Amino acid sequence: MNDFLSSLPLFSPFVEFAFMRRALAGCLALSLGATPIGVFLMLRRMSLAGDAMSHAILPGAAIGYLVAGLSLPAMTLGGLVAGLAVALLAGGVARNTVIKEDTSLATFYLLSLSAGVLIISLRGSSVDLLHVLFGSVLALDDPALLLLGAFASLSIVALALGLRLFVLEACDPSFLARISRLSPLAHYGFMVLLVLNLVAGFHALGTLMAVGIMILPAAAARLWVCNVGPLLLLASGTAFAGSLAGLLLSYHADLPAGPAIVLTLGATYLLSLAVGPLGPLASRWRSSWHFER
């Protein structure tokens, strides 16, 4: 059986190399945990906020690195603290001053990002910086994989419990505020989940590309379906299929894995734009068909 599988170019890398299997497992965790969060980022028109938050975790991870080297717990803890601090500060300033949410987030993430780069440059090299920014999906060890799995599980359970809350918060926030006391929980709970998944994603794909596995599959899936439930499933499926294809591409064409995965997901999005039933081309084609009839 193994011999047969190894003879197929689609399977052989995963049969032969443990690091490829680990990378695939890591991507599966991210597809199940981070991608649904990306769907809600998109639905709440916060896609760029996700990007900003991914930079915000950098100084925390950097301080963890400064204190303990490339240590998983230290960098994870640092990232979580920094991400949550920026989410709370940005949310607080936006709610209590004339500064709006987007500017508020931008100010804190810029502070955070520059502090992070500064801290890394104090000790370490540009290689370390590259590791933090672009991750190392092909070097996931057992603890890292466990962390990814744990965060994904936590995220799925939280999302399942709060699904109705998150849907209503995204769809009609003032209605939610009117009928339920849980409205602040919906916002801050979501931000916590976002930070959690960004920190998980940063171990695999780095801070720059962790958002890729959130937003790209979400946007691609949105061009195919118009109901939240199917959207979540399709986005996760797309994320995993895209990661698989990206890993294979990186293996066979000898390309860096992280960018290969994100680029594959990006290609899926472009393809969806071209042929998805809710894409611009399809609607044009359909309306001309409508008028001919």
Place this chain on the structure above:
Amino acid sequence: MGARVSHFAHRRGAALLRFDNLTLGYNRHPAVHHLQGEIVSGSLLAIVGPNGAGKSTLLKAIAGELRPLQGSIDRGGLDRRQIAYLTQQATLDQTFPIVVHDFVAMGLWREIGAFLGLGRERRRRVHEAIERVGLHGLEKRPIGALSGGQLQRALFARVMLQDAPLVLLDEPYGAIDAASVRDLATLVRLWHDEGRTVIAVLHDLAHVRQEYPETLLLARELVARGETASVLTAANLQRARQLAEGHGDGTEAAICRVDRDAA
């Protein structure tokens, strides 16, 4: 549906809302001055007045979303979540990928909260509400594909499921056709018959005369209040226009009738 609302029907005639020297506004600029009086349970009340008269502001305050600058509103123990409030500009994201059925079902939040399932009985009520507002057959349609009138019908169905003793409607017929207005007005009459208190901000005076037994005419202060026919007189309407314009140029803005009377 009729059976479930009997618990607030028995209070019909008792004061549901009491305004005491109520002054409302934004950033310390009053928009409604020194409102006094009460609204009894089971009322079907129209609020009319010129643009900028403070009608929406008053509704917002009744809903508990605007703190009075002065005075108070007594809601007689009515919780904010027991008020169904349909605002003029729905904050709803119409591009959100949700179908009519799920959207309308959100009206059941007070019963099922964030976690409980719908169940067969509530599913039946969702369908009934959708049918009542004339959207039967469109349950699976995304809300983004609804026309303005259809969306307003869906919003009414959601209000219906909220099963609220107090219903606030802010210009509910703003941009919809006559047939939709007729259907939705029937629903409002039904709510009234069930003993609910309905307060609606409206512009179409003919519609108010036909549908609403009571009217409150507002022009940043109370102009008249009572039976619709006795409120919507030419003299009162003229006075409301003058008051609104007077306030508009700023010369009279700082002086309220109560203040003048006191002086």
